[in-house]
Amino acid sequence: MSLLVVGTVAFDSVRTPFGAVERVLGGSATYFSCAASFFSPVRLVSVVGGDFPDEHIQMLKGRRIDLDGLTCKEGQTFAWSGRYEGDMNEAETLDVHLNVYDDYRPVLPESYRDSRYVFLANGSPESQLKVLDQIDDPALVVADTMNLWISTALPELEQLLTRIHALALNEGEAKLLSGEQNLVAAGEKILTMGPRLVLIKKGEYGSFLLSRDGARFALPAFPVNQVKDPTGAGDSFAGGVMGYLARNDVHDDGSIRRAMVFGTVMSSFVVEDFSLAPFLRISEDRIWDRYHEFVRFITV
Amino acid sequence: MSLLVVGTVAFDSVRTPFGAVERVLGGSATYFSCAASFFSPVRLVSVVGGDFPDEHIQMLKGRRIDLDGLTCKEGQTFAWSGRYEGDMNEAETLDVHLNVYDDYRPVLPESYRDSRYVFLANGSPESQLKVLDQIDDPALVVADTMNLWISTALPELEQLLTRIHALALNEGEAKLLSGEQNLVAAGEKILTMGPRLVLIKKGEYGSFLLSRDGARFALPAFPVNQVKDPTGAGDSFAGGVMGYLARNDVHDDGSIRRAMVFGTVMSSFVVEDFSLAPFLRISEDRIWDRYHEFVRFITV
Numbered sequence: 001m002s003l004l005v006v007g008t009v010a011f012d013s014v015r016t017p018f019g020a021v022e023r024v025l026g027g028s029a030t031y032f033s034c035a036a037s038f039f040s041p042v043r044l045v046s047v048v049g050g051d052f053p054d055e056h057i058q059m060l061k062g063r064r065i066d067l068d069g070l071t072c073k074e075g076q077t078f079a080w081s082g083r084y085e086g087d088m089n090e091a092e093t094l095d096v097h098l099n100v101y102d103d104y105r106p107v108l109p110e111s112y113r114d115s116r117y118v119f120l121a122n123g124s125p126e127s128q129l130k131v132l133d134q135i136d137d138p139a140l141v142v143a144d145t146m147n148l149w150i151s152t153a154l155p156e157l158e159q160l161l162t163r164i165h166a167l168a169l170n171e172g173e174a175k176l177l178s179g180e181q182n183l184v185a186a187g188e189k190i191l192t193m194g195p196r197l198v199l200i201k202k203g204e205y206g207s208f209l210l211s212r213d214g215a216r217f218a219l220p221a222f223p224v225n226q227v228k229d230p231t232g233a234g235d236s237f238a239g240g241v242m243g244y245l246a247r248n249d250v251h252d253d254g255s256i257r258r259a260m261v262f263g264t265v266m267s268s269f270v271v272e273d274f275s276l277a278p279f280l281r282i283s284e285d286r287i288w289d290r291y292h293e294f295v296r297f298i299t300v
Numbered sequence: 301m302s303l304l305v306v307g308t309v310a311f312d313s314v315r316t317p318f319g320a321v322e323r324v325l326g327g328s329a330t331y332f333s334c335a336a337s338f339f340s341p342v343r344l345v346s347v348v349g350g351d352f353p354d355e356h357i358q359m360l361k362g363r364r365i366d367l368d369g370l371t372c373k374e375g376q377t378f379a380w381s382g383r384y385e386g387d388m389n390e391a392e393t394l395d396v397h398l399n400v401y402d403d404y405r406p407v408l409p410e411s412y413r414d415s416r417y418v419f420l421a422n423g424s425p426e427s428q429l430k431v432l433d434q435i436d437d438p439a440l441v442v443a444d445t446m447n448l449w450i451s452t453a454l455p456e457l458e459q460l461l462t463r464i465h466a467l468a469l470n471e472g473e474a475k476l477l478s479g480e481q482n483l484v485a486a487g488e489k490i491l492t493m494g495p496r497l498v499l500i501k502k503g504e505y506g507s508f509l510l511s512r513d514g515a516r517f518a519l520p521a522f523p524v525n526q527v528k529d530p531t532g533a534g535d536s537f538a539g540g541v542m543g544y545l546a547r548n549d550v551h552d553d554g555s556i557r558r559a560m561v562f563g564t565v566m567s568s569f570v571v572e573d574f575s576l577a578p579f580l581r582i583s584e585d586r587i588w589d590r591y592h593e594f595v596r597f598i599t600v
Contacts, residue, residue, distance in 0.1 A: 298600070
């Protein structure tokens with residue numbers, strides 16, 4: 001079933017205790033699409049500059065990622081630079097150049113209007129709302145957000161919450177948005193704001209799902225013994241989740257639980273090396289092997 | 301099967317965002333025994349002062365907790381005072397009076413020498429080793445420890461690690477002891493130091509088990525929507541684990557996984573109110589109900 005992502009395609013420069021890379025391929029839509037593409041074709045909506053190399057375009061196209069929605073504009077591609085230290089749970093942003101992303105307003109190709117599964121990667125709620133206006137009848141819309149929008153665009157974010165099915169956010173964001181220190185209370189508060197599902201990402205501590213119908217579900221992270229670069233883990237998680245759901249075109253409680261396991265598996269791969277390198281190496285078999293290994297890891 | 305705990309019985313004064321209590325019953329051996337007593341009789345080895353009220357003694361005795369190993373000495377009972385703020389993951393100790401615990405050297409009643417399941421709550425490794433010398437042929441010895449001993453008594457702790465079956469410790473302690481920042485790498489390093497099991501307690505993030513035979517297992521915490529007082533959560537977890545194992549007298553991989561669920565359930569109850577109040581209210585039925593609720597919570 002059709003799966004759409006709207007987010008960034010970027011150049012990342014990243015330093016971790018295990019090394020450093022300069023201007024490698026990154027961005028929320030990139031991580032999401034590459035992870036999801038193992039399960040389902042993906043439509044990617046984003047913008048890049050004239051400096052974006054053709055080899056990246058070819059890599060994405062080679063992975064069932066439809067780039068009709070990727071605009072190429074004069075100027076430089078969005079560039080982010082950051083580093084991770086200590087327990088590597090949070091990136092310290094060193095530099096951001098929005099470049100062509102600065103005044104970008106996503107316009108979906110006409111052929112994308114029928115998208116059924118939609119992931120609105122982190123972006124301004126205003127822009128996320130405008131994307132939703134361009135989609136006819138989505139079955140499942142999941143949006144990501146961040147502290148910046150909670151602090152500076154709360155009314156728009158609140159409006160967005162009434163129009164999406166699920167909000168994905170990290171622990172600190174959930175606490176900030178809800179004003180609750182306890183994570184369960186935070187998730188329950190957010191459920192009252194509109195979405196029928198709240199998906200809290202806890203990084204190395206796994207993920208936690210709350211559903212308006214009362215279901216609760218938690219997963220630890222897959223135990224990776226060397227996290228080289230956490231960049232893209234959250235978007236790869238979302239990619240695994242949405243890719244799996246779109247593939248089967250179901251989103252009942254059981255499917256979402258299995259989807260979260262696939263999300264966990266995809267994020268566990270991506271952190272094992274810089275940029276998208278792990279996704280370029282693995283096969284579907286490796287994903288299934290790790291899925292089964294993870295299920296053993298959490299089964300009582 | 302016989303279950304022994306050696307640890308503290310204390311008066312706690314605790315302040316959290318949800319209230320404050322003064323000189324309530326606490327201590328590692330107390331929390332452990334009360335949690336474990338739902339599953340198995342417990343032998344408690346500790347010391348109290350002349351100020352320890354008979355009502356506490358009667359409460360413990362009424363719960364299948366054998367107090368032949370509880371020494372009453374002239375002087376004051378061990379007293380701890382602390383507070384929790386923000387996310388309540390860590391106590392700030394405001395005051396500690398060791399009192400009668402200061403020069404206490406646990407001497408086990410002759411009748412305890414045959415104990416099969418043994419929990420050495422946090423204490424100096426030297427004292428933990430001396431307890432082990434008084435036990436004939438334990439089936440499963442689990443020891444807890446803390447940063448203080450890792451920093452000040454590492455040789456004794458290393459000796460202890462070669463004589464116990466399992467080490468229980470929190471995340472920060474595991475990283476300090478192993479010198480590894482990654483938790484999986486930390487646990488694997490500790491496995492090479494002697495124990496066949498390492499049980500890492502992550503508070504609100506659950507628990508993680510590593511076994512020398514390669515098994516790995518993780519559980520999230522039970523989603524409690526108001527943590528009133530985290531004091532005793534770790535010892536109650538251990539009490540649930542060891543109580544369940546002692547009750548069935550098995551400690552294979554499957555039993556340990558189920559035991560960890562019961563440990564999680566017991567710690568989820570105890571944090572819902574101050575001191576041991578939750579344990580005085582709940583029945584075995586409530587424990588089983590929450591066990592099943594938790595299994596649904598983590599089942600894919």
